[in-house]
Amino acid sequence: MSVGWAGTRAIPAGLPCWIEVACRDEARIQDFYSRLFGWEYTARRDPAAPNGRYWIASAGGVAAGGLYQAGARSAPGWTLQLSVPHTASAAEWVEHLGGQVVLGPVAIPERGSIVHTIDACGAPVVFWEAPPDWEFASGVPNAFSGADLNTHDGAAADHFYTKLFSYSSRQVGDGETVDYAEYSLEHTPVLYRYVMGPEYGPDTPPHWLVYFKAEPARGTDATAGEALMLGGSVVIEPYDTAFGRTAILADPDGAVFAVIDHSRVLEDVGRAEVDDPYDD
Numbered sequence: 195m196s197v198g199w200a201g202t203r204a205i206p207a208g209l210p211c212w213i214e215v216a217c218r219d220e221a222r223i224q225d226f227y228s229r230l231f232g233w234e235y236t237a238r239r240d241p242a243a244p245n246g247r248y249w250i251a252s253a254g255g256v257a258a259g260g261l262y263q264a265g266a267r268s269a270p271g272w273t274l275q276l277s278v279p280h281t282a283s284a285a286e287w288v289e290h291l292g293g294q295v296v297l298g299p300v301a302i303p304e305r306g307s308i309v310h311t312i313d314a315c316g317a318p319v320v321f322w323e324a325p326p327d328w329e330f331a332s333g334v335p336n337a338f339s340g341a342d343l344n345t346h347d348g349a350a351a352d353h354f355y356t357k358l359f360s361y362s363s364r365q366v367g368d369g370e371t372v373d374y375a376e377y378s379l380e381h382t383p384v385l386y387r388y389v390m391g392p393e394y395g396p397d398t399p400p401h402w403l404v405y406f407k408a409e410p411a412r413g414t415d416a417t418a419g420e421a422l423m424l425g426g427s428v429v430i431e432p433y434d435t436a437f438g439r440t441a442i443l444a445d446p447d448g449a450v451f452a453v454i455d456h457s458r459v460l461e462d463v464g465r466a467e468v469d470d471p472y473d474d
Contacts, residue, residue, distance in 0.1 A: 204326070205277040206379055208359030211324050212275040213338055213404050214260030216268055217447045220249070224261060226424050226445050227251060230417070231336035231406065233258060256331035258338065270447035274341050274402040275320040276359075281309045284321045284358070288313070291354050299323075314354035315345040317400035339407035339454055341385055345400040348373050348389040355387075363387075403442070408455040414439040417453045421445075434460040 205211050217223040227233050233251040240248035249261040264270055278284040281299035288295055288311045298309035306323045313319050332338040345351045352363050367374035373389035390398060408417050414432045418441040422428055429450055430442035438456040
């Protein structure tokens, strides 16, 4: 996915419009992503954060994501936010479609309003009615590249998101051994949905996995190695797919994310095939 947002028009409903990471040690996690992706940070006041701060990370001068201190009962992790024209209406539709509203809608000064929810298959997701001048870097190196919804119930996920937004959905796995669907807006892929296979434990909760675009000159392997040296971990070693060379990583607090190098795709396969990194 390579859709960027720079405040030139209304954000289409269903388009990823923000990502943020909750952390334990702000200074350490800022240093990790700053050295891994070259991000720079500016602080904003946030009464909802335990310490009253919210950090905006920038990639190439454009806002790329947020960072804040996790609450005592919250685990570190990345959260995906999707654009909606009205959070109040979105909240009603979430509950109508079998999801759950856990917070909001809440107005945020100069940042529109948000509603925190659990979708119909159990994955946390935030819907944001963003201000018209909001910026979000995506589809460029060291910024957001896409996201996978990892779920145990593909049918429930597909029904929820295609009814909530104007997504079209098509199978890009084989539908049996690999159930991997692509969600598109006006024929442009924006998100993916994966039914977790045996590589995941049956008690693994549904979740969104955020992908960042690797610098082609550095590549996925070097990025994974650098994350390791910076105190993070490699959850899944680099592997090849039809979408690009990918690795699943975690920051020093354990927040899981992925990096992908779209310049290195698995050859001799079409987009209807997906490489399974767990298949020996």
